[in-house]
Amino acid sequence: MHVRHLTVADFRSYASADLPLETGVTTLVGLNGQGKTNLVEAVGYLATLSSHRVATDQPLVRFGAEQAVIRAAVVRDGRETLVELELNPGRANRARLNRSPVPRPREVLGTLRTVLFAPEDLALVKGDPSERRRFVDDLLVARQPRWAGVRSDYDRILKQRNALLKSAAPVLRRGRRPPPRPGTEPPEEAQASALHTLDVWNDHLSTVGAQLLYARLRLLRDLGPYLAKAYDEVSAGQSDARVSYRSSLREEAAAQLAAGEVPDVEVLRAELLATLEEVRGREVERGVSLVGPHRDDLVLTLGDLPAKGYASHGESWSFALGLKLAAYQLLRHDLGEDPVLVLDDVFAELDVGRRERLAAMVADCEQVLITAAVDADVPASLLGRTYAVSLGEVVLRE
Structure with a gap:
């Protein structure tokens, strides 16, 4: 299981963002407050219908906007499913699978599974x-x-x-x-x-x-x-x-x-x-x-x-x-398949030994999404495809 593409609109600090993803390791690097955690938070929300940072949906909607949208193309066993969530604070959230509305948002649970580790x-x-x-x-x-x-x-x-x-x-x-x-x-x-x-x-x-x-x-x-x-x-x-x-x-x-x-x-x-x-x-x-x-x-x-x-x-x-x-x-x-593993700004909290042992343990995961303030926080063995995140701008490093 992996996310092939993530799109957000009016989510947290992003008016809009598109993030192409691949299997293996993807690292989002940026100083604190630049928006890197917002992107993996969106992935986690699609999987659990909740945030690992806040208890309500209101902070997830960009200030001044009425709703936020999270959309991801999820690949399982070679088949792709488009899952979409519309966050409406104060009103019922709405969800779609392959652009077809579902009766309740929880109908999308199981389409994407993640395990997220954060401070x-x-x-x-x-x-x-x-x-x-x-x-x-x-x-x-x-x-x-x-x-x-x-x-x-x-x-x-x-x-x-x-x-x-x-x-x-x-x-x-x-x-x-x-x-x-x-x-x-x-x-x-x-x-x-x-x-x-x-x-x-x-x-x-x-x-x-x-x-x-x-x-x-x-x-x-x-x-x-x-x-x-x-x-x-x-x-x-x-x-x-x-x-x-x-x-x-x-x-x-x-x-x-x-x-x-x-x-x-x-x-x-x-x-x-x-x-x-x-x-x-x-x-x-x-x-x-x-x-x-x-x-x-x-x-x-x-x-x-x-x-x-x-x-x-x-x-x-x-x-x-x-x-x-x-x-x-x-x-x-x-x-019988790998969930998506998300490691949100955790390497800076670990000593060198724990960093290296963690890197060895996740090396064979199908998809790993990592956020870090600086490249030096992430073991060299996990620095794969890397995006630089700055003030809501997400740029792939060549």
């Missing part, structure tokens, strides 16, 4: 649990695009359940019945109605949440061996890198998941329901959902110690890089 990925080790949840869920979708729908369903259910907990809290709390008003339900009936509604949302949350949890657990089980190998190669065998799952379920079930067990979906669903029932009082008091995949975390360890708080800066970089390279190798194995 922001240090947050996988040092940041909040949300960063690690996003990593595993994005990898799920890259592996099987149907999980995008499951994630969307879960987010919708969670939002509605939280709204119920917040709005119905005064009714649900014991000893705090609101006085009846003319034409309203008596307190006991209002509480029974709210409890019934909460039970319905518990059922929805546990059903969809168990599917997502099961998929995450299977993914981590498959990812583990690739992570151990990738970290060993990047760090020259300095320590044992592992990842485990920290669940919000009850203690015994959480311990089983942390040990690497992958129960059936129905078992996970029943455990989610039981845990929700156990924490109902606390949820009602706080007005928020305290159990489910949205409260879980990945535990990254080096040897016997957690990486967060104990790993050095270099070890943290190696771990984050190991996770991304493991994701690449897992997708390569599953799909």
Whole structure:
């Protein structure tokens, strides 16, 4: 798999840009703020429908423009597909495949698959649990695009359940019945109605949440061996890198998941329901959902110690890089083809040894896109086709 041509219009700093690409290594060289990362960000957005730099689409649209367009010709197994995204902040985005509109943007997921490593990925080790949840869920979708729908369903259910907990809290709390008003339900009936509604949302949350949890657990089980190998190669065998799952379920079930067990979906669903029932009082008091995949975390360890708080800066970089390279190798194995590998301004963050080891590891990838401030940041073995980027101008070096 590779991108043959990338076009953007009113995306970030570009009124327009056309970038012909080839297999092998392509390097975009330019000082900070010149627009090189914007181009690989566009490639990543086509693959994931999200940016690795911002949480919303508004910053992706050039100032003064109403919409941005990203278009790429993607080659897989000798066949070319044109994928287009129209970004409309405040309104629904639109997508096309081979110039034909598709019902929803997520219909294009799977047309292009990328693995992107950027300085922001240090947050996988040092940041909040949300960063690690996003990593595993994005990898799920890259592996099987149907999980995008499951994630969307879960987010919708969670939002509605939280709204119920917040709005119905005064009714649900014991000893705090609101006085009846003319034409309203008596307190006991209002509480029974709210409890019934909460039970319905518990059922929805546990059903969809168990599917997502099961998929995450299977993914981590498959990812583990690739992570151990990738970290060993990047760090020259300095320590044992592992990842485990920290669940919000009850203690015994959480311990089983942390040990690497992958129960059936129905078992996970029943455990989610039981845990929700156990924490109902606390949820009602706080007005928020305290159990489910949205409260879980990945535990990254080096040897016997957690990486967060104990790993050095270099070890943290190696771990984050190991996770991304493991994701690449897992997708390569599953799909029988190479995703596009994007290395966004990362060589400047690595010491010479790690740079050279990374270069050796990606030498056989079908397509690698690299950004760097100066040529000297990139190992000589990876300086292939090179574009100079300056103030939004992209020029091929002869």
